[in-house]
Amino acid sequence: MARALALAALAEGQTSPNPLVGCVVLDATGQLVGEGYHRRAGEPHAEVMALRRAGERARGGTLYVTLEPCCHHGRTPPCTEAVVAAGITKVVVALTDPDPRVAGGGISQLQQAGIAVIKGVCAAEAAVQNQAFVHRIRNGRPWGVLKWAMSLDGRTALPNGASQWISGSPARTWVHQLRAGVDAVITGSGTVRADDPLLSSRGRRIPEPLRVVISRQLDLPQQAQIWNQELAPILVAHGQSASAAAKEQLDQRGIERLELEHCEPEALLQALAERGCNRVLWECGPTLAAAAIAQDCVQELAAVVAPVVMGGIPAHTPVADLGFTTMDQVLRLPQTTPKSLGGDWLFQSHLPGDGAGASAFSKPMNAEGSAFSPDNSY
Numbered sequence: 001m002a003r004a005l006a007l008a009a010l011a012e013g014q015t016s017p018n019p020l021v022g023c024v025v026l027d028a029t030g031q032l033v034g035e036g037y038h039r040r041a042g043e044p045h046a047e048v049m050a051l052r053r054a055g056e057r058a059r060g061g062t063l064y065v066t067l068e069p070c071c072h073h074g075r076t077p078p079c080t081e082a083v084v085a086a087g088i089t090k091v092v093v094a095l096t097d098p099d100p101r102v103a104g105g106g107i108s109q110l111q112q113a114g115i116a117v118i119k120g121v122c123a124a125e126a127a128v129q130n131q132a133f134v135h136r137i138r139n140g141r142p143w144g145v146l147k148w149a150m151s152l153d154g155r156t157a158l159p160n161g162a163s164q165w166i167s168g169s170p171a172r173t174w175v176h177q178l179r180a181g182v183d184a185v186i187t188g189s190g191t192v193r194a195d196d197p198l199l200s201s202r203g204r205r206i207p208e209p210l211r212v213v214i215s216r217q218l219d220l221p222q223q224a225q226i227w228n229q230e231l232a233p234i235l236v237a238h239g240q241s242a243s244a245a246a247k248e249q250l251d252q253r254g255i256e257r258l259e260l261e262h263c264e265p266e267a268l269l270q271a272l273a274e275r276g277c278n279r280v281l282w283e284c285g286p287t288l289a290a291a292a293i294a295q296d297c298v299q300e301l302a303a304v305v306a307p308v309v310m311g312g313i314p315a316h317t318p319v320a321d322l323g324f325t326t327m328d329q330v331l332r333l334p335q336t337t338p339k340s341l342g343g344d345w346l347f348q349s350h351l352p353g354d355g356a357g358a359s360a361f362s363k364p365m366n367a368e369g370s371a372f373s374p375d376n377s378y
Contacts (some may be wrong), residue, residue: 001064004046007022008038009235012203013180014039015041016042019097019133022036022039023064025061028060028069031056033056034051035049035050036053042076044076046066047065053315060088062092063086063090065093066130070106071101080109080113081325091120093118093121097301104125110330136277136278141296142183143299144292147283150166150318158310158312159313166306167306171341171344171346173302174341175280175304176200183210183276184213184279184280186212187213187226188285188378189378193221196284199226208233210235214236214268214378215236216242217241220246233256235257237260237263237271238263240259288319289319293319295329305346306343307345325341
């Protein structure tokens, strides 16, 4: 099963809306005769790949798979049919598929065909590997990662707004790899105006992840690196109050627009889930970051801390006001061990309880459906 998990990891960031799945086939004597992994949606599933390589040697053998075999017709036929036809006598499954089209049905079909099924082998490891897929299925939105780089004194920019570069080259390389493992990178109009980011993986993934800009009023610059659609696709999400002229400018550029009734992180992630995104990366300013946390759109934090002191009053910080007034309200993350990225440090952790929970935030919604004031809008 460890080998099957390693195979599944080879397709990280490529399979959405499908999960990561790896498979290993042993013959009747316990010898490895076939292995495979799901590469991307629409292509054969891991079980089919492994069984093809095993051929007749699979008959009477054992199949190890990281996720319950599917039992429904989608872009490809059910994997349960392929397993039965191959003459497999035992199937070892790491994780039950939470997709309601499967949800134990695949295991039941195998058992009804006389195949012995063992469940839960390396289940914890498989659950971590497919946490984004499971989260989307259960919550109707992608798994959100919020990333920022800051100085030792908690600044993301100097008082004049200058911020390139806080972290060093190894940390920036790590960020490019992080982007390669997500389906979409999300930023706000303020970040586009201030930093002119490219938001690509720098070729570490082909195709590049979708770049998403969320902007209520479409107050976006005419010239920016992010408008280069030859490099990577782009989607601009905006509110209903955006001007017709601003919308027309995007249309003339051939840039896809998404008009949201409430231009908020929660609504955006629901739309991205419908597009098949399992995992998204937030690279944005403090107001949008705070809104994403408050609306349960962030499940994981990744903070790069550089050994520099920037100073400045008022300070540019990674996250805006969350409305906390006492220390027992603050988000306390599980203990984490920092990793070295050259001269910088990386702190990664899940938010408590799979996301902070909107109920933890008491700020009232304003007329635009936002818990944050229009003065700090994105």
